[in-house]
Structures are given as structure tokens and as C-alpha cells.
Amino acid sequence: MNKKHEKVIAPDVGWRNVTRAGIIPTAGNAEYYETGGWRTKKPVWIEDKCIHCLLCWRFCPDSSVIAEDGKFGRFDYEHCKGCGICVNVCPSDAIDFIDEGETSEGRNDGE
Amino acid sequence: MATLKEQSKKEQILTGGHRLCAGCGHGIAVRMVLNAAEDPLVIGCATGCLEVATTIYPYTAWRSSFIHNAFENAAATISGVEAAYKSLKKQGKIKDDFKFIAFGGDGGTYDIGLQSLSGAMERGHNIVYVCLDNGAYMNTGIQRSSATPRGADTTTSPVGKVIPGKQQFRKDLTAIMAEHNIPYAAQASPNNWRDLYNKAKKAFEVEGPAFINVMAPCPRGWRYNTPDIADILKLAYETRYWPLYEVENGEWKLNYKPKKYVPVEEWLKLQGRFRHLFRDENRYIIDEIQAEVDRRWEVLLERCGEK
Numbered sequence: 001m002n003k004k005h006e007k008v009i010a011p012d013v014g015w016r017n018v019t020r021a022g023i024i025p026t027a028g029n030a031e032y033y034e035t036g037g038w039r040t041k042k043p044v045w046i047e048d049k050c051i052h053c054l055l056c057w058r059f060c061p062d063s064s065v066i067a068e069d070g071k072f073g074r075f076d077y078e079h080c081k082g083c084g085i086c087v088n089v090c091p092s093d094a095i096d097f098i099d100e101g102e103t104s105e106g107r108n109d110g111e
Numbered sequence: 112m113a114t115l116k117e118q119s120k121k122e123q124i125l126t127g128g129h130r131l132c133a134g135c136g137h138g139i140a141v142r143m144v145l146n147a148a149e150d151p152l153v154i155g156c157a158t159g160c161l162e163v164a165t166t167i168y169p170y171t172a173w174r175s176s177f178i179h180n181a182f183e184n185a186a187a188t189i190s191g192v193e194a195a196y197k198s199l200k201k202q203g204k205i206k207d208d209f210k211f212i213a214f215g216g217d218g219g220t221y222d223i224g225l226q227s228l229s230g231a232m233e234r235g236h237n238i239v240y241v242c243l244d245n246g247a248y249m250n251t252g253i254q255r256s257s258a259t260p261r262g263a264d265t266t267t268s269p270v271g272k273v274i275p276g277k278q279q280f281r282k283d284l285t286a287i288m289a290e291h292n293i294p295y296a297a298q299a300s301p302n303n304w305r306d307l308y309n310k311a312k313k314a315f316e317v318e319g320p321a322f323i324n325v326m327a328p329c330p331r332g333w334r335y336n337t338p339d340i341a342d343i344l345k346l347a348y349e350t351r352y353w354p355l356y357e358v359e360n361g362e363w364k365l366n367y368k369p370k371k372y373v374p375v376e377e378w379l380k381l382q383g384r385f386r387h388l389f390r391d392e393n394r395y396i397i398d399e400i401q402a403e404v405d406r407r408w409e410v411l412l413e414r415c416g417e418k
Contacts, residue, residue, distance in 0.1 A: 009169035028174035030128035030165065038133060054115040058304050059341065061138025063127040067119035079127025083134030083330075084338030097338075 008032050031079070035062065039082030039100050043075055049094035056086035056095060113308065118146045122174065124154075129172035131164040134337035136327030136344075137243050140301045141214065144241055144325070147311035150210045151175065153192055157185035157219030160250040160329075161243060183223045186231035186240055189213040193236045210315055212239040217258035218248045221284050232291040232320045239314045239321045242284065245329040253332040257282040260352075261403070262396045263384045265332070270387045275396060280403050288322040289358040295321035297357035302344035306355055306366055313359070326353050334383025346378040351408045356415060365415040375404050 008029050009018055019025060043056075052072050057065040064080035066073040087097040124145040131138050137160060145152070153176040156162035162179050165172040180188040189211050199205045215224055220242040228240060247265050248254040255265040261280045264270040268277035289296040294317040299307040307325065314321035326347055330337040347353035350373045355366040376397050379385040388396050412418045 022168060024166070024169055024171045027171060027176070028124075028126045030170040030172035031126040033128040033130075033170050035128055035130065054119055057119055058115055058143070059139055059301075061131060061133075061135050061142070062129070063123050063125055063138075063142065070116035070119055076127055081133035085134055085139075085340055088338040089341050 034078045035081055036078045039077075039080060041082045041084065041097050042077065042080065042100050043082070043084070043086050044096040044098055045072065045075060046094045046096055049092050051092050051094070053091060055089045055091065059085050059089045061085065113146075115304075118308070121146060124148075124152065124174050125165070126172045126174060128170065129165040130167055131160065132329075132331060134330045134340060135160070135164075136245060136301065136329060136340060137161045137164075137216075139340070140241075140243055140307070140325045140327045143301055143304055143307050144212075144311040144323070147308050148210055148212070148315055150208045150315075153178065153189070153196075153209055153211050155179065155185050155189035155192065155211070155213035157213070157215035157224050158182035158250075159216035159219050159243075160245070161214055161216065163250055182219050184227045185213045185215045185219060185224055186238070187227040189238050189240075190231040190234060190236040193238050210239070211237065212241065212315075214241050214243060216248075216250070217242060217244045217246060217284075218250075218256045220244075221257045221282050228288075228322075229291065232288065232293050232322065235293075235319050237319055239311075239323070241311075241314075242322070242324045243327040244284075244324055245327045245332060246281070247329070247332050249329045249332045258284070261400050262379075262388050262393075264387060265384070275387060275393045276385075280400075283407065285322070285324040285356075288324075289363070291320075292361060293322060294319045294360055295357070297322070298324045298353065299355060300326045300344045300348050300353055302341050303348070303355060303367065310357060313357070332384065334386075335381050339381065343378070343381055346373070346381065349373045350375045350378045350404070352378055352404050354408065354411055356411060363411075363414040363416070365411065365417055368417070375401050 050072055057067045062079050064076040066076050084097055087095045125142050155178045193211045244258050246258045247256050253265050254267040255277050258281050259277050262276040264276045270276050285298040295314055297310040299310050301307055328340050328343050348355050349369050352375050357364050
């Protein structure tokens with residue numbers, strides 16, 4: 001397998017070059033697969049209200065709340081599927097849940 | 112007990128980009144359990160939603176070694192890996208310490224994988240087995256399993272003129288595993304994340320097999336409002352339908368005792384799979400479920416020395 005396909009075995013890799021027994025050599029390479037396009041609604045962080053309890057981080061099924069240094073850091077919109085669980089577990093109403101494409105104040109674009 | 116702040120500083124083993132449904136309980140439960148591990152892991156999976164969604168070729172959502180074999184033998188597979196590790200370690204070919212964990216859904220654990228799980232527990236491998244109980248074969252289209260609650264509407268126990276949903280009560284797998292006299296068996300709900308974290312930590316620490324049964328709601332199969340998962344998980348133990356308890360070396364311990372009596376219908380009514388039970392002609396099923404929940408709760412209290 002050549003360098004280009006080190007992280008992900010691309011669809012154009014022929015059968016001669018795929019790994020033996022279909023082994024995936026890069027642990028955790030699903031992070032190169034975006035699931036953000038599934039979203040119809042998106043969570044938006046309201047910094048002023050956030051008490052950094054990290055319950056949103058704990059309950060996110062998609063590892064899409066990124067904690068930085070023990071605090072809320074940002075949403076990972078590349079992978080967030082917009083399930084809204086973080087919105088409901090937030091004890092201080094610090095997460096807005098808006099339609100995809102809509103904008104709101106305090107919006108955090110992530111990347 | 113690690114605070115969320117401390118937990119969040121550890122590397123997250125499950126990455127984003129897996130293909131579990133939005134709001135799936137599996138992702139939550141798995142992340143909580145894996146956070147409690149101190150050593151590098153080898154993770155096994157029975158066939159099921161988790162395995163299918165996290166390892167779609169050529170991607171893997173696991174930042175660790177991962178092995179999948181078949182539906183019925185996750186416990187046998189992971190115990191084989193553990194036995195090989197022990198041998199290689201003895202020969203000096205592996206230096207580092209590893210822990211071994213297998214995840215299975217209720218189909219792969221209660222039903223299809225029960226014999227291999229029972230065998231692995233009896234042989235005393237140093238493994239952790241986590242059952243993610245979403246109460247049906249969700250991956251293949253919501254067919255009933257032996258974990259499906261009485262009265263639930265599934266595609267193989269469909270509500271109609273002939274039957275009003277599943278006719279049997281669910282199997283009590285946690286108790287069955289505890290009766291294997293393994294060092295550690297527990298039942299948990301991710302809503303009580305402290306409790307689940309502590310249980311996962313104990314499971315990793317004990318020498319020998321450990322089993323944890325974790326409730327993992329399925330928005331598709333249970334038909335509830337996806338963001339409300341925490342309420343569903345909480346009512347499950349508040350109504351005593353899913354008691355939180357652990358069995359350490361044969362000693363039963365109740366981890367949470369609801370302060371007031373909450374009828375099980377509070378939990379049922381949030382879920383579309385039980386909607387038909389609220390029609391007049393089916394109310395008797397709710398009474399039957401309540402009677403069974405109460406009966407099992409009394410048995411549990413007795414086992415835990417609470418009465």
C-alpha cells in the first residue's frame with residue numbers, strides 16, 4: 001500500500017493493493033468520514049450561558065463536542081449529526097438548536 | 112471517581128464519523144465505558160448495530176485494536192485473544208499490559224451469543240463483556256429478541272388484530288450472568304454516568320470476567336423524540352423497570368433506590384412502541400407489566416439485603 005492511501009483505503013485502490021484480509025491499518029480513521037451532512041438542525045453554543053459542566057460532552061454519541069482543557073471547546077460540525085441530545089441535557093440552556101443554514105448570535109462555526 | 116473534567120482530558124477511543132443513527136444510545140454508552148479504561152484495549156464486537164456502524168470498510172471508528180468475528184461468538188473471540196495474549200506475555204513477546212473488552216447488543220448477547228458468553232464467563236478469562244441492551248434486533252429492522260419488553264411493537268411481534276405486541280416478559284440476563292459466580296456483574300443506565308463510570312472501572316480492574324448490562328435506547332425502534340434520551344434512561348430506573356445494581360463476588364448491592372413510586376407507564380408512554388397499550392382494550396397489559404416489574408423489584412430487594 002502506498003503513502004497516499006495510508007489513512008484510508010480509497011475506492012480506486014485495486015484488489016492487488018488492498019490490505020490482506022481487508023485489515024484496516026489506521027485505528028480511528030472514521031474521523032476522515034464526514035457525517036455532518038446528516039444534520040437538519042444544528043446545536044449552537046452560547047458562551048455567556050455555559051457553565052462548562054461538560055454534560056453535553058459526556059452525552060454526545062458522536063464524539064462531536066470537543067472539550068479543551070476540561071472546558072467546552074467547540075462543536076465538531078464535520079461529525080455532529082444534529083441529534084439534539086446535548087441541547088436537552090444542558091442544565092443552563094447554553095445550547096441553541098437551530099435549522100441548518102439559519103444563523104444566530106453567538107454562533108460557533110467550528111472549523 | 113473522575114470528574115467529567117478529568118474524563119474529558121483522556122483520549123477518546125470512539126471517534127466521530129461512525130454511522131450509528133443520530134442520537135443512538137450505543138455511542139453514548141460506549142464512550143462512557145471506554146473512558147474508564149486505563150490500559151490500551153483490544154475491543155471485540157458481536158455483529159450488531161455497533162459493529163456494523165463503526166467498522167464500515169475501509170473505515171474504523173476505534174482508536175484501538177478491534178476484532179469482529181460473528182454474531183454468536185464475540186465472547187469466545189475476545190477470550191481467545193486474551194488467552195493468546197497471556198501466552199505471548201509469558202513468552203516475553205508482549206511487554207505492555209492490555210485489557211480486553213467485548214460489546215454485544217441484546218440480540219448477540221441475550222439470544223445468539225449466550226452460549227459463548229456463558230462459556231467465556233465460566234472459563235474465567237480476564238475480560239469485560241458489555242451488553243448494550245436496546246431491546247430488539249434493531250440492525251436488521253426491529254425484530255423482537257428475548258430482551259424486548261412485554262407489549263412492545265416490533266416487526267416480528269406486530270400489533271394488530273391477532274396480538275397486542277410482544278407476549279412474553281424479557282429475560283433477566285444480568286441476574287443470569289451474576290449466577291455464573293463471576294467476580295463482577297452489574298446493570299447500568301448511561302443517564303447515571305457516575306454510576307456507569309464506576310462500574311466500568313471496577314469491571315476493568317477485577318481479575319477475571321466481568322459483565323455489565325447497559326441500557327442503550329434506540330430512537331428508531333423505541334420511537335421516542337430523539338433528544339429526550341436522558342429522560343427515557345432516567346425513567347427506566349426511576350420506575351424500577353431497569354434497576355441499577357451490581358454483584359461483586361456474590362454480594363448483591365442496589366446502587367440506586369427511587370425515593371418515590373413512579374408507575375412504569377410513565378416510562379412506557381414516552382415510547383411509540385407501547386402506544387397501543389394505552390387503548391382501553393390493552394390497558395390490562397400495562398397492569399401486567401407493572402405487576403411483573405414490582406415482583407422482580409421485590410426479588411432484587413431481597414437479594415440485595417434491602418428487606
